[in-house]
Amino acid sequence: MIGFIGAGSIGGAVITGLIKNGYDAKEIVVKGGKSNRTKALQEHLGFKLVQKIKQLEDVNPIFIGVGANALDSVLLELKSISKDKLIIAFTGNATVAKLRQSLPDAKVAHAIPNTPVKVGAGFTGITYSEKFTEQEKKQVISIMGYTGQLVEVPETQLGILGTVAGCSPAFLDLFIEALSDAGVKHGLNRKLAYDAAIGMALGSSKLALQSDLNPSALKDEVTSPGGSTIKGVAALEEYGFRNAVIKAVDAAEGE
Numbered sequence: 719m720i721g722f723i724g725a726g727s728i729g730g731a732v733i734t735g736l737i738k739n740g741y742d743a744k745e746i747v748v749k750g751g752k753s754n755r756t757k758a759l760q761e762h763l764g765f766k767l768v769q770k771i772k773q774l775e776d777v778n779p780i781f782i783g784v785g786a787n788a789l790d791s792v793l794l795e796l797k798s799i800s801k802d803k804l805i806i807a808f809t810g811n812a813t814v815a816k817l818r819q820s821l822p823d824a825k826v827a828h829a830i831p832n833t834p835v836k837v838g839a840g841f842t843g844i845t846y847s848e849k850f851t852e853q854e855k856k857q858v859i860s861i862m863g864y865t866g867q868l869v870e871v872p873e874t875q876l877g878i879l880g881t882v883a884g885c886s887p888a889f890l891d892l893f894i895e896a897l898s899d900a901g902v903k904h905g906l907n908r909k910l911a912y913d914a915a916i917g918m919a920l921g922s923s924k925l926a927l928q929s930d931l932n933p934s935a936l937k938d939e940v941t942s943p944g945g946s947t948i949k950g951v952a953a954l955e956e957y958g959f960r961n962a963v964i965k966a967v968d969a970a971e972g973e
């Protein structure tokens with residue numbers, strides 16, 4: 719059995735991704751928060767819902783999906799049942815040092831998933847404490863693999879990886895929304911405008927993944943000489959698109 723504490727946006731997305739992609743819901747135990755959200759998710763997905771962290775005593779690994787405000791109290795409650803367990807926290811400020819200090823008898827890791835885990839297309843960065851064996855890392859991969867890619871990085875890179883992959887779904891959604899607004903401005907109906915923008919983002923991502931060319935060269939393939947695309951690219955540069963994206967990442971990184 720595997721466990722979750724906190725099933726909000728990211729905890730719920732990982733649980734959904736696991737179950738929708740074939741992980742047995744009967745093997746998942748969730749301790750949710752005070753809202754009815756987890757109950758609604760449980761009715762939809764069929765995992766086991768418990769009321770107390772102590773009820774996760776026989777569960778391993780345990781994933782923590784609570785926010786920073788709830789982390790300390792959760793770790794305090796978890797301590798007495800954490801001996802030799804694998805504890806993986808998604809919480810932004812759950813550094814390995816903090817987790818290690820709060821749960822000295824556990825094997826801890828800090829991971830930053832992104833919301834596409836919900837459809838098995840996630841990109842999750844993870845830093846393990848040195849206590850994790852290769853076998854235990856494989857165990858985590860065998861679970862998180864249901865939700866997409868899992869990439870191990872040193873903790874010095876986990877924050878920026880979490881921004882580039884974890885915050886950016888919101889940035890891309892904003893781009894898709896803006897693109898469809900422009901389509902509507904020029905006469906497309908809203909549904910067709912969204913379908914076109916989303917279909918483009920999906921197709922371009924697939925092409926970037928499968929092509930030998932980097933995104934810069936792929937852009938060059940779209941910009942016919944004297945054509946409409948290069949005029950649009952010039953306008954994006956004029957309005958600081960590239961700089962706006964870099965500044966967005968700087969801001970998310972707290973700069």
Ligand SMILES: NC(=O)C1=CN([C@@H]2O[C@H](COP(=O)(O)OP(=O)(O)OC[C@H]3O[C@@H](n4cnc5c(N)ncnc54)[C@H](O)[C@@H]3O)[C@@H](O)[C@H]2O)C=CC1
Nearest residue numbers: 724725726727728749750751752784785786788808809810
């Ligand atoms: N939303 C995202 O895309 C990502 C979020 N994160 C990090 O994950 C953390 C949570 O973020 P969200 O899921 O967006 O927030 P959220 O507010 O949607 O989810 C937090 C959940 O924890 C529950 N909770 C609070 N106290 C609890 C307790 N004692 N026991 C069980 N459940 C409890 C709440 O009821 C809520 O459902 C944050 O630190 C965030 O930085 C990390 C990667 C991606």
Ligand SMILES: O=C(O)[C@@H]1CCC=N1
Nearest residue numbers: 810830880881884885
């Ligand atoms: O906004 C946040 O704090 C989290 C971190 C990555 C995505 N969402």
